[in-house]
Ligand SMILES: Nc1ncnc2c1ncn2[C@@H]1O[C@H](COP(=O)(O)OP(=O)(O)O)[C@@H](O)[C@H]1O
């Protein structure tokens with residue numbers, strides 16, 4: 001995860017110290033990806049080494065404050081104008097699990113699919129509950145929740161699709177099915 | 193009196209077989225579940241898995257081949273056709289997949305009809321119907337006839353008719369099918385609010401994002417409940433067994 005870019009982006013708003021950066025990051029993302037403060041300071045040290053931030057002394061309470069440099073601003077601009085790389089699809093483990101489930105003998109693929117669908121549905125219920133609670137709250141957090149909702153929804157749709165395909169293709173050779181599922185998975189990823 | 197935790201809807205080992213012999217279809221096989229006050233349960237499953245069958249049985253619109261369906265502790269079979277019809281006017285709100293509005297009545301008359309049939313005074317019934325139409329966001333279409341409304345508008349009239357008055361059990365078959373995503377979400381909000389206020393709800397949907405508003409999601413496959421989310425295990429044990 002791009003802790004580095006996220007911290008830099010927050011520093012665009014003005015000089016901050018580590019605890020402040022962590023608090024602001026978590027506020028905007030609803031603590032979906034918790035940061036520990038050690039991670040924040042390690043990252044700040046690396047950003048300083050790379051010349052993207054500079055230490056700007058301590059505030060009245062002794063917190064070490066960091067300020068973004070011109071190179072840092074360029075890095076933030078580059079981050080916002082470059083698409084996120086899609087080389088590591090987050091659903092990889094599930095796709096691999098299903099790919100193996102349809103080929104390894106003796107696996108009840110239907111049960112694998114249903115178990116996952118139930119788990120993903122439970123997560124979707126949790127996100128929906130959080131969305132209802134967050135109503136009227138901060139836009140940034142609500143957008144993060146939407147992202148989780150869409151991803152869970154897409155996963156359930158894909159599972160439904162796999163199940164329907166399996167039902168139709170029970171007589172097909174499993175290798176063929178495996179290829180098709182993986183191709184569709186890749187297509188789906190490309191569309192998201 | 194029922195205990196406070198007793199189910200508004202309870203289905204015990206409900207089986208429904210259509211036709212016989214070679215054309216026999218087992219639409220539902222020994223399905224058991226309960227829905228309690230305050231609870232919204234979503235039913236998901238592929239086309240033909242028995243979702244509508246389950247809902248029509250729960251609403252007393254169809255009778256099980258075996259097993260029992262009870263609403264607020266009363267066995268629907270024992271009520272007879274007239275008793276079931278009265279239950280549908282007063283306790284059970286039903287949103288049909290194809291809306292089922294009466295073409296000769298305008299929106300407010302359609303919504304007020306169950307109340308008026310039950311003997312509520314016209315003025316009172318119309319006021320309640322008007323409030324329900326407002327709730328689904330089409331108060332301004334009160335005097336419009338179904339033929340002059342879009343699919344989404346008709347669907348909202350059907351939903352208003354199902355929630356008007358003090359319904360204890362709300363059954364909705366794909367109630368968001370004809371709606372855009374914002375309107376669909378507002379309908380879910382409404383169903384959720386009714387359940388939070390103490391009604392019991394069953395929502396059939398193929399949209400995961402809508403099912404996610406429910407407390408529990410039940411998965412149907414070939415007429416069998418294969419799985420469910422969100423239930424605490426004690427509830428499952430109680431609800432899947434035979435009557436206490
Ligand atoms: N009146 C009927 N006569 C014969 N078969 C029926 C009837 N109603 C439903 N079925 C069959 O029962 C099964 C379940 O149908 P239904 O409950 O409508 O499914 P769903 O709503 O999940 O699509 C299907 O195979 C359907 O063809």
Ligand SMILES: [Mg+2]
Nearest residue numbers: 243244245289
């Ligand atoms: Mg149906």
